[in-house]
Amino acid sequence: MPQANKHMKHIEVPGTRQFANRVDEFPDAVDLTLGQSDFSTPESVKEAAIEAIKNKEMRYSHNTGLLELREVISSYYKEKYGGEYDPHGEVLVTVGGSEGIDAILRAILDPGDEVLVPAPTYLGYEPIIELSGGVTKFIDTTKDGYIATPEAIEANITKRTKAVILNYPTNPTGVTYTKEQVDRLAEMFKQHDIFVxxxxxxxxxTLEGEHASMAAYPDIKDRVLVVNGLSKSHAMTGWRIGYVVGHRDIMEEVITVHLYNTICAAIPSQYAAIEALRNQRHVPAEMNEAYIRRRDYIYGRLVDMGLEVSKPTGAFYIFPSVSKYDEDSFRFATDLLETVQLAVVPGRSFSEFGEGHIRLSFACSMEELTEAADRLEKYIKMREAR
Ligand SMILES: Cc1ncc(COP(=O)(O)O)c(C=O)c1O
Structure with a gap:
């Protein structure tokens, strides 16, 4: 029988999905596994797509996306994050952030190239690195408050290092980086010929302070590739719109991969994204008000339960340690689901450095969050009584 790519043997269905799928077996379950907002896409964004379907050409756009959208992204990046990107050749509209990550990794990696990934980490990078023939090198951030320090990254750079993947605010830990931390990283990257x-x-x-983007450092623009998108900011995961901005030399290669892979992102979604980034820039701040209330609530409950946990400064995840009950986070999460019907993601899904933790998403209603906290507390009391 013909065989699949040999890397496929090591690539599993992500832990987030495995648990979300199991939730269906428990009709009464509270599900805190998935990483998407419980808000709806803003009405005017939906309207923009409907309007476009009725009145615009539904043909392929330019491979890099509709010029109007690229211009909006370019001005948004300049105003919001201080990054200068030419809509002609330095902005690429992708099918979600995921496709951007895929196109970048395939454009830059040769077999055997190493990619440094601070961990615990989002589980979408490693499989693409491996499929591209690269080698993933996780960097342990657990002793540094889940922040990748310049020292830790530098200590792992070898002749084979091709890139480092930063992710902040961070999935799964909910931490984000301060401007000072980003400044120090940018300073260090000047010394190394690797992609960032x-x-x-x-x-x-970003739930505390301002987001400091890696796009804001012209000195290292030639090596920085920024992935962003509308999925989380505007509750638009299903629309599948992301984008990559970067220096035109490397973007040319990224765009070529994208062109062969998808031709272009879906046109109705591109029109929706124009409306979101042009007229609905206030929406994320409104959602953040709710996320902050929920974060404060769940953080307080977890602390009261006696769990070791840090207060999230970004994203909508909280990542308590459960190692005093079970070092094996898969076993803990399975038992939690089966005993009190609460679905969370085991920390090990986010690399070995997430072991002993669970990830709870607070992108859900306050009622669900309250019920989830009650169930977790009940479970913990049961464990203590065992
Ligand atoms: C860190 C991170 N990057 C990328 C993605 C994928 O985003 P998109 O839905 O835009 O493909 C996710 C989704 O959960 C994520 O958590």
């Missing part, structure tokens, strides 16, 4: 892939998809979900 910076997944800033949760930039708008």
């Amino acid at each position: 892939i910076t997944d800033e998809i949760y930039a708008e979900n």
Whole structure:
């Protein structure tokens, strides 16, 4: 029988999905596994897509996306994050942030190239690195408050290092980086000829302070590739619109991969994205008000339960340690689901450095969050009584 790509043997269905799928077996379950907002896409964004379907050509756009959208992204990046990107050749509209990550990795990696990934980490990078023939090198951030320090990254750079992938605000830990931390990283990257892939998809979900983007450092523009998108900022996961901005030399290669892979992102979604980034820039801040209330609530409950946990400064995840009950986070999460019907993601899904933790998403209603906290508390009391 013909065989699949040999890397496929090591690539599993992500832990987030595995648990979300199991939730269906428990009709009464409270589900805190998935990483998407419970808000709806803004009405005017939906209207913009409907309007476009009725009145605009539904043909392929330019491979890099509709010029109008690229111009909006370019001005948004300049105004919001201080990054200068030419809509002609430095902005690429992708099918979600995911396709951007895929196109970048395939455009830059040769077999054997190493990619440094601070961990615990989002689980979408490693499989694409492996499929591109690259080698993933996780960097342990657990002793540094889940922040990748310049020292830790530098200590892992070898002749084979091709890139580092930053992600902040961070999935799954909910931490984000201060301007000072980003400044120090940017300073260090000047000394090294490696690509800096910076997944800033949760930039708008910054819950403390301002997001400092890697796009804001002209000295290292030639090596920085920023991934962003509308999925999290405007509750638009199903629309599948992301984008990559970067220096035109490397963007040319990224655009070529994208062109062969997808031709262009869906046109109705591109029109929706224009409306979101042009007229609905206030929306993320409104959602953040709710996320902050929920964060404060769930953080307080977890602390009261005696769990070791840090207060999230970004994204909509909280990542308590459960190692005093079970070192094996898969076993803990499975038992939690089966005993009190609460679905969370085991920390090990986010690399070995997430072991001993669970990820709870607070992109859900306050009622669900309250019920989830009650169930977790009940479960913990049961464990203590065992
Ligand atoms: C860190 C991170 N990057 C990228 C993505 C994928 O985003 P998109 O839905 O835009 O493909 C996710 C989704 O959860 C994520 O958490």
